Amino acid sequence: MPASTLTATPSSPLARQPLALSVAAASLAAFFIYLMDSYSTHNGLVMLLGAALGISLYHASFGFTTAWRTLVTTGRGRAVRAQMLMLAIAVCLFFPALAAGELFGQQVFGFVRPLSVSVIFGAFIFGIGMQIANGCASGNLYHAGGGQIRAIPSMIGFAAGALWATRDYEWWTTQPSLAPVDLIGSLGVVPAIALNLLVFAAIAQLTRVIEKRKFGSVEADDAGKDQPLSKRLLSGPWPFIWGAIALAVLNFATLALIGRPWAVALAYPLWGAKAAEALNLGLDVDFWGYWMMPGRDTALMGGVLEDSASLMNIGVIFGAVVAAALAGRLSLSWKMPVMQWLATIIGGLMLGYGATIAFGCNIGAFFGGIASGSLHGWLWLVAAFAGSFVGTWLRPLFRLPRT
Structure with a gap:
């Protein structure tokens, strides 16, 4: 895909794009100071936490779309195993804190949602959308920060789809549903952790079996192994395992700072509503x-920069810009065939609608739901993976490679 002259060569030294890095770092610092001065220190810290997540996502190229598609089409499961490690670390951190109800003096709660038709349908179309749009909720944010302008129409579609879903939301709440299942409350902290760890291990082992049968060996997670440790940390690439650890710890930091797990899709209905108003x-x-539900009415009446989910999303984009400049890969890529532009918009609509009615995306519902001990997180995973399988085989319709 054509890129602007901002692109640097992979062999150039650390701080490979010094001008871009300086501008990105100065912009991040200026925005942080503005938030502290105009809003609160808390708002500034929330944004910086998002930036740390953006750096981690970019350096590890940690996503869900490609990971799931790669497992389906090639049998390689390295990225999926990293996701299981991320979840394993998360439940060990989250479950005791959620059972206690507070963390470092902050009252905390998890995402425990009903087992509903809306979760199944919403996650399924989200899974299709992520393959057609070539990115999930978090993926689009860090892709945009890295200069992939193709992520922007997907994000616009995401906001439009999320707004559309808020219009239908009451209807979805009337569809068949089972009560939420909280594994922490039902089983206790230690048994709930043990059960989850067993499931994570089983999924990881299944990917190993599939990979060994197809290739005779398991692919090593050794990205950047020839680079010095300090250079790998600052400019990447990171092994998936590093990304898994960073995302789990930063999600836990989100719980401590905001009182709830990390959520990306929560911001999009608000962005859609604000855009419709503008x-x-x-x-x-x-x-x-x-919008009449507690908390959401307040968000609608307030500004985007008062919304924690929005601040973290903006921070992810800032962090990805900084990471891309450090890696020497910050570039503006905008040209692609018309069919792929169409795919990003349609896929974005499906992402937004699906995430909103399914109580979240790959971050809020899958990562956050499972880390909260909610059974709906597992239901979301099964439905979204099925949708991702369908979406993978629909990609050629939009002239996208299946692998």
Whole structure:
């Protein structure tokens, strides 16, 4: 894909794009100071936490879309095993804190949601959308930060789909549903952790079996192994395992700072509503049931920079810009075939609609749900993986490679 002249060669030294890095770091610092001065230190710290997540996502190229597609099409499961490690670390950190109800003096709660038709359908179309759009909720953010402009129409579609879903949200709440299942409360902390660890290990082992049968060996997770440790940390690439550890610890930091797990999709309905208001579309979103729920009404009345989910998403983009400049790969890539532009918009709509009715995306529902001990996180995973399988085989319709 064509890129601007900002692109640097992989062999150039650390701080490979010094001008871009300086501008990115200065912008991040200026935005942090602005948030502290105009809002609060807390808002600034939330944004910086998002930036740390963005750096981790970019340096590890840690995503869900490619990981799942690679397992389906080639049998390679290295990235999926890293996801299982991430979840294993997360449950060991989260479960005791959630059982206690507080962390470092901060009241905390998890994402425990019903086992509903909306989770199944929403996660399924989210899975299709992530393959068509070539990115999930977190993936689009760090891709955009790295200069992949193709992520922007997907994000616009995500916001539009999420807003559409808020219009239908009350109807989805009337569909068949089972009560939420909280494994921490039902089993106790230690048994719940043990059960989850067994499932993670089983999934990881299954990927190993598939990979060994197909290739005779398991692929090593050794990205950047020839680089000095300090250079790998600052400019990447990171092994998937590093990304898994970083994301689990930073999600735990999110729990401590905000009181809830990391959530990406929560911001998109608000962005869609604010855009509709700015464009004078005449939508009475204030009277839609979704926005009458506690917390969401406050978010709608406030500004985007008062919303924790929005601040973290913006931080992820900033962090990815800094990481891309450190790696010497910051470039602006915008040219792609018309069919792929169409795919990003359609896929984005599916991502936004699906995430909103399924109580979250790959971060809030899958990562956050399982880390919260909620059974709906596992239901989301099964439905989304099925959708991802379908989406993988639909990719050629949009002239996208299946692998």
